Amino acid sequence: MESSCWPESLPSTRIKAIQKLTQGQHLTSKLREMLRRSEKIEPDINSVDDVVGEILGMFDNTLSILNSSSSSFEEVPHIPTGDIRSPGSWDDQKSENYGESTKTLTPLKVKRGCYKRRKDSxxxxxxxxxxxxxxxxxxxxxxxxxxxxxxxxxxxxxxxxxxxxxxxxxxxxxxxxxxxxxxxxxxxxxxxxxxxxxxxxxxxxxxxxxxxxxxxxxxxxxxxxxxxxxxxxxxxxxxxxxxxxxxxxxxxxxxxxxxxxxxxxxxxxxxxxxxxxxxxxxxxxxxxxxxxxxxxxxxxxxxxxxxxxxxxxxxxxxxx
DNA sequence: AGAATTTGACCTCC
DNA sequence: GGAGGTCAAATTCT
Incomplete structure (x- = not known):
């Protein structure tokens, strides 16, 4: 994007943010192309592509928000990075998380502090x-x-x-x-x-x-x-x-x-x-x-x- | 009375 | 085994 395209209402910091995000978007696209060409990761190419697609989607959402003059961010889809790195980990973590796991695994309420530390969150x-x-x-x-x-x-x-x-x-x-x-x-x-x-x-x-x-x-x-x-x-x-x-x-x-x-x-x-x-x-x-x-x-x-x-x-x- | 905070106990990770 | 993170009962606050 060119700075001349910015609406005048956009502050310069937002423009900078958009520029950086756009840069990241292009780099991610580039990465996807490189990954697609790489035969070494062929077995995982679909999941890699999905991940890159999610990243690009996040860029799109963020850019569209920043480009708009509206200050409302309420409708932004939220994709935790943890989901991207390891799909399903969110639910997994949740199901075996401290509070819940304590209650399900041990009916005795006396066991305190039983939890899984989220080391990779x-x-x-x-x-x-x-x-x-x-x-x-x-x-x-x-x-x-x-x-x-x-x-x-x-x-x-x-x-x-x-x-x-x-x-x-x-x-x-x-x-x-x-x-x-x-x-x-x-x-x-x-x-x-x-x-x-x-x-x-x-x-x-x-x-x-x-x-x-x-x-x-x-x-x-x-x-x-x-x-x-x-x-x-x-x-x-x-x-x-x-x-x-x-x-x-x-x-x-x-x-x-x-x-x-x-x-x-x-x-x-x-x-x-x-x-x-x-x-x-x-x-x-x-x-x-x-x-x-x-x-x-x-x-x-x-x-x-x-x-x-x-x-x-x-x-x-x-x-x- | 319900919500929020404090604090000791207990668990995981290194 | 120690340090750090979380639970939950007790206490305080609104």
Missing amino acids: WTSIKITPRLIDDGHAWRKYGQKVILNATHQRNYYRCTHKTDQGCRATKQVQMTEDEPPKYKITYSGHHTCNNLLRSPLIILDSPDHKDNSFVLSFEGTGLNNNKQVDSCFPTAKHDPKEGFPSLVFRHNEASSSDDYLPWDLTKQVPSEPMSMMSSGLDHEDIISSEVYSSTCSTYGYEIDNIIGSNVFGDFPFEMCS
Whole structure:
């Protein structure tokens, strides 16, 4: 695609994203052709072709979304990467997963912690100076002291694990950096349908002197503040830690059709990360990436993504 | 009262 | 055997 084809309404970051995705799409097509020509993998050519086809389909979907001016990602088909790598593994994992397997294999309820660790599940690591709300509802299920780590690691699972079987989990750990950062590890994809919470960007600072921000782009959320704290409840409840929070709302009345609150000229993201992950589930695109970001507008800084992903340099500018 | 969090126990993986 | 991940009862919060 040529940049001259872009609708004027598309921000440059989105254009970059589309360009990168298009590049990946072409490379995948190229790979398929190479695989088709290869006789060595003939026995598996159908499955390989299917996998490539799924990848291409994901590119198509993502590109069509980015190309459209609509900010709604609700209709995007979601294909977990785990499915692509090993078809059927999702169900397999689910059937033999911890909670369910405990109940089916051992009628005695007393056996606790009987589960299968998902060692090969999809993961995405994010390092952020402030806590991020990805728009999903998380429920804390544990915390643990980690070796050689000053701070405890917090474990969260999707709130819809019980009612919808959503297997997404995340771990939040405060690093020992100066200033401290949050390492957020997402595991598994959201299979739940409803995003009960409004998309938010949490800009909660570990630095006591720093201001903290909660940006909400929708006025229909449940308890927005709660998610902020739930990411690090120990920080919230401990006055010594002192995690001040300030809430900025982007209400419907002041918003434009563009849905996006910031101007690109302000060096802030045109595509809030929470939107990406909540609706489109952007981890499908940037899985296994590591990035760090800080903001420079409104008194804080933005660093561009420092990591890379399977498509090369991560094209999105993010504020978290 | 129901939901969310805390916390000790227990399991898997290395 | 130790570290990390998860379960689930107990506790706290709304």
